[in-house]
Structure formats: structure tokens, C-alpha cells
Amino acid sequence: MKKHISRRDFLKLAGGAAVIAAGVGVLPPFVRKALAPDEVVEAQTPAPDLYWAGTDGWIYLPPDPPVGFYFPDDYAPAPFNTYIFGFRNVTGLTTVQKNNQKNHAQHNAPLFWANQYDPAHPKDFRVQLTNLGLGQRPDLVDSHTLHWHGFRNVIPFFDGEPTGSISVPIGRDFTYVYRPRDPGTYMYHCHVEDVEHVHMGMTGPVFIRPLQNGNTALYPSGKYVYNDGDGSTGHDREFVMFMSEVWAEAHWCDSHIQLPDWSDYHADFSLLNGRVYPDTIAPNSPINAATSINAHSVQRDANGELVAPVGYPQLQYQPLSSLITCKPGERVLLRFINLGFREAAMTLAGIKMRIVGRDATLMRGRDGTDTSYVTNTVLASAGESFDAIFTAPAYTGGSGSSGHGYDTYMVYNRRLTQVSNLSAGGFGGQATEVRVYPSGVAAQQYPNDWGM
Template structure:
């Protein structure tokens, strides 16, 4: 992006780069008015905590059986195009480009990931506001579509429209431009985020991810309540894939959304058994990339290069494990955990408490999670049975027609919880296996 020299830049060049609020108010009145309009405050002095890009890309889903003509997508790139084998599904998505060079940034066009990068933020303590810069790399497959993008933090209370990312009530980010969202999150819990431009399309195409807020009480608590302490945490992000709609976008067609019929239901952007494959680069604050800035595929799974988030849960017997669910599919999911009780400690980033403090948390083996809802559940890993290897428990969508990969057996929104007698190391980041 070509950057124009603005009056603000000129002032900075002139040695005014350290202007602060106090500095502005010390200026003569006639000058101050002009400067305030241009927001010469902390502008550009504070780097963003994260820098994301919106673009298009490709991902992998199991190819049997095919859904002609929609899936697998005949326009998917392959080795000759500098992509891995096995990509077959066109997506829109976000990428984390924090710290990239301009060349690396530009390289990420048509290299989106699904789900979007997981990230987390500390509860606002008066000073630690969170800045997320967003740019729009455009859509390589659809140069005719000059869609803007935004980042809507779904569930953020009392937001002003300017930072809400809802394009009709505020602003969105055109191709080649940048915008910085500033968040002061006051309410811990699990949320989600997505692009809100043409949101039926951009959400379904994959510009969706999970974000959560850590409470002031500490990083090992779900809420500001000692009863929500945990040892490990795993994001469980639910989304869906309707092959016809994805094919339509790569083939310059429009689907009739009232025909909506998801062919795949995904957990962390993958379907079982791919949900068990290793993590790629998950920690957005310590990203791992190749020299071009591209994602590095999970070990042994080149086709999952753009689906970096594993859904496998690993833990030691007796540990408390927090599962953070968020659903940005369009259908309800009924997530069942066999053999272990889940304790619901939060919903929609709200601790389970009445206004008078009444404890409304509860035990269940199944959570019914609607489109746009989130749940925080904690389970205690049972004692190990004593056999060889971990004990395995299955977490799956009890709506069985959403738990297959077309082939009719044990796919979709399904993963495993593996309980080891000991030896699973402390997590370095959420969804870290520790093994």
C-alpha cells in the first residue's frame, strides 16, 4: 500500500512525534482544533498487539464422496502453483501477519486459514488496551469482488460502532487499506470474531474465529471466580461448510442462501479424524512461519497447512480442563462428551451467576450451542484406568447427521480427549498438547 505523507507525518518528521494528549492541549487554540480533528494523539506510536489480514485461500476436506460439481473444487491450486497437494475448498479468511515484512504480507494473499487465528486478551485493568490492526489483501480468485473487510468482536459489550466492525453503522476496510481496532475488554469469557461485511457470505466462507478474555484473577481462571480455576484450556470452534456456496464463490456464482445445507460440520476448522492431527502455529503472539511468511503445515499433514488448530485434548488424570466452545455455524450443535461430566461455568462470556449471586452453574454431558453462542465448561479428567497409553473419551455433535463427512461414519464435529496417567507437560498456549 502506498502511504501518503499526511500533515501528521510531517509534524512527526518535524520532531513532534512524541505528542501526547497533554502536548496537544498545550498548543494554541487555533492549532489544537485542527490537530484534534486529525487525532494526533498516540497515533502510530503504539504498535498493534496483533496485525491481521483478510484474504482468500484454500483448505482441505475429505474428498470421498465427491459432490459434483461443487466438491472437490476443480479450481483448487496444487504443487505446481506453490501449494500443497490436497487443497480442495475455496475459503475467505484471516491470517496473522504481525511482524511481517511488506513482501511477506503481500505473499499471504490467497493464503487464508480456517478457522481464523485464535487469540486472547487480558481483561482491561485501566491501561492495557488491546490493539488489533486489520488490512485487506483482496481476493486473488475474485479480483472482481472488491469487498471490504472488518473484524467484528461478537459479544463485546457496549462497543461503539466505530470499533464494532458492522459496516452499515460504521466503517470497513477497503482493499489495500488499514484500520486499527482498540478494545478495552471488561468482561472475561469466551467470544468469537468474524468479518461482518456481506456477513452471510464472509462468515460462511470462513472469516471466523475464537477470541477470549482472561480475567484479572489470573491466566488459569475462566472468570473472576476461584471456582473456575483450570490446568489446561482448549478452544473448540464450530463452523460449517456448504460445498455449493464455496464453489459458487470461486466460480463467480451466487448461491441462494435459503437453500443452505451444510455438507461438513467442522471443529477448529477440521473434520474428524483430522481434528486429531497436530497443531500448526497456534500462538498468535509467537507465530512460526517459513521465510515467505507462510504457515508451516502440521507434522506429516501438508494438506492441513491452512487449518492449523488441533482439536485433540490431552491432559493428565485429575487435571481440570477448560473447554471454550463457540459456534459460528448457522445451525445448532449438540456437543456430547461421553464418560465425563462437563461443568458449565459460563455462557456467552457471562459467569453462571444470578444478579443476586445465585450459583447457576450445572453439570451436563451435552451442551446445546446455537449459532453465535459460546459455552465455557470445565471437566476433571478421571483417574487413569491403568492400561497402556491414554484413556480416550469422545466429544462429538450428537446431531449425528452433522457428525459425518458425507461418507456416513464418525467424521464431522468430533474429537477425542486423551487422559494420560501423568507426563503431559504444562501448556505453552491454548490447545497445546503438552506431549
């Protein structure tokens, strides 16, 4: 790559170095952007950090009661019952294995993460996208994109909004290149035919780790959400809480070559990390920790297929658990992301949370005023994210633990229409549990790791 530095760039570099020493994160956003150096020198066309494939597939939701003739879907292969569009992580698969994943999407789309772009050690973050086509709908020739929702100062070429840039036809590849300069919690989705592709499941979480990570002087773990300068976003464990919805009629329409009237939208199911309670507290699919560098490396078989969570074959394409495990005194980060179409009121019963970030921004005014706040409920709109930290209380072993060996605190959507699975009575939908163990929870190896 040709390296070219204009006079303006040079001034930015000079100014940037001084300010980075002081901590870029505390600067007003206007200044922060302008002072960031912007040159990367790498070998020609390095391999992508991640390789994503867009396709369709099938997932499982509690089949009783049915929703008219829309759900369970009569076309669904057992044990599944709901048609989706989605992404799969095909990093490291052979071409044959990759092509096998057509009609085997997962929900939600796989979480990925990266480190904040470091001007001192510049490295681009690359996500290659391919389009495998739709197995259930060979009549459709939709292109796909990767829109990183909230990525600041993106150029249209890498924004994934198809009208202002390009999208990826079936059988083609495109590599998105990012220099993520702003740590925090984001989401991504396909932006082609976006109401359909997003609702059908081509949507997932993404976050950026701050440059401050590794500094154990501010918080012993050295893990932070932002470059806070004071350790206020330090935490010991992190769990992504990604919210999406299923309107059964729309999913049935897509598998049956029909079109819904989207202005009649309503959510039949409300999902947390692609599942509904109590499946939300089922285990993660088996994950190879050592290779989970920028995304969960879910174990795959010889055909490249996902290995299902132990004991839950119906959750093969819903690999991400929402169970929150911790020990007393630990700070636990919950990254709430809502890519449903309705407001969610995620409540943590019995433990206060501090909201330290929102929409990938540290809760500070432009003059540094602390605007974080303490609450029991995160009210998250469509396309909004929150970073909430709670401190795990002491283990009581009281009546709530009932001899399980842990204390349980419920997390649920107080928008009560979204905390059921349509059945009469009983919790469902967007709900999960915090379990506080007296001991025996190992350090996390990846996000949403139970540590046990």
C-alpha cells in the same frame, strides 16, 4: 493523547477504586460498567498488538465422496479442495511477506486472546486489520471488518458492522482499539456481506483472561475463566472448540463467480477448529511458544507462509488441533464456540462437564445465585459460547486404551447429521478425543497445546 477527566468521570474513578478492591466481577452488570474507570494514557499511536489480514485461500476436507460437481473444487490447487475467505495473522511479517499471503487464508480464522483491561495498569488492546484482496476473485472489491461478537458497549466505530460504521477497502489499514472489560469466551468475524464472508471462513475465536488470573490462593494454577471470587472457574488446561460449517455449493459458487440462494443453506461439512474428524486430532502446526503472546505464533517460512503440521501438508491452512490431552485430576476448560448456522449438541461421552460460563458471562444471577450446572451435552446455537470444565478421571489403562498408554473419551456432535464426512458410516465432522495420560503431559504453553 489529551487526558480529560470530567466531574462524572472523577466520581466513577473514586467509586471504581473502592469496588475493584471488592472484586468488580461480582457486581451486577449495570453497576460494573458504570464504575469502571476509563482513562488510558499511552505513548502516541503504539504499535498494534496483532496485525490481521483478510483475503481468500484454499483448505482441505476429505474428498470422498464428492458433493455433486461442487466438491472437490476443480479450481483448487493440490492438495486442497475447498475455496475459502479468511484471515491470517501477519504480525511481524515484512511488507513483502505480508503481501505474499493474498490467496493464503486459513480456517478457522486465527484464535486470539487478551487480558482483561486493568484500570490499575491501563493498556489498550489493538488489532490492526488490512485487506489483501481476493486472489481467486479479482472482480470482487469487498471491504472487510473485524466484528468482535459479544463485545459489550462497543461504539460503532470499533464494532465492524459496516452499515453503522466503516470498513476496510483493499490495500488499506485500520486499527481496532479495545478495552476488554468483561472476561470470557467470544468470537469474531468479518461483518461485510456477513452471510457470505462468515460462511466462507472469516470467523474465529477470541477470549479474555480475567484479572483474577495469577491468584494461586483460589486455585493452584492461578488460571481462571472469570473473576469468580471462589476458584470455581480455576483450571489447568484450556482448549478452544470452535465450530463452523461448509456448504459445498456456496464455496464452489464463490470460486466460480456464481451466487448461491442462501435460503437453501445446509451444512455438508461440520468443522471443529477448522478441520473435520479425524483431522481434528492431527497435531497443531508448529508454534513458537515464546512469541505466542496474544495469538498462536505459527511458524512461517521465508516467504511468510504457514508451516504445515508435521506429516499433514494438506492441513497447512488449518493449523489448530482439537485433541484434548490431560492427566488424571486436572481440571480442563473447553471453550465451545458455535459460529456455524445450526445448533450443535457437543457431547463428552463418559465425563461430566460443569457449565461455568455462557456468552462471556459467569453463571451467576444478579444477586450472585450460582446458576452453573453439570451436563454431558453442550447445546450451542449460532453465535453462542459455553465455558465447560471437567475433571480428568483416573487413568485406567483398561480395554479402551488398547495399549496406547492413554484412555480415550470421545467428544462429538450428537446432532448426528453433523458428525459425519458424508461417507457411509464412520465418525467425521465435529468430533474429537479427550486423552487421559497417566503422566508425561507438560504444562500448556498456549491454548490447545498438547503438552507433549
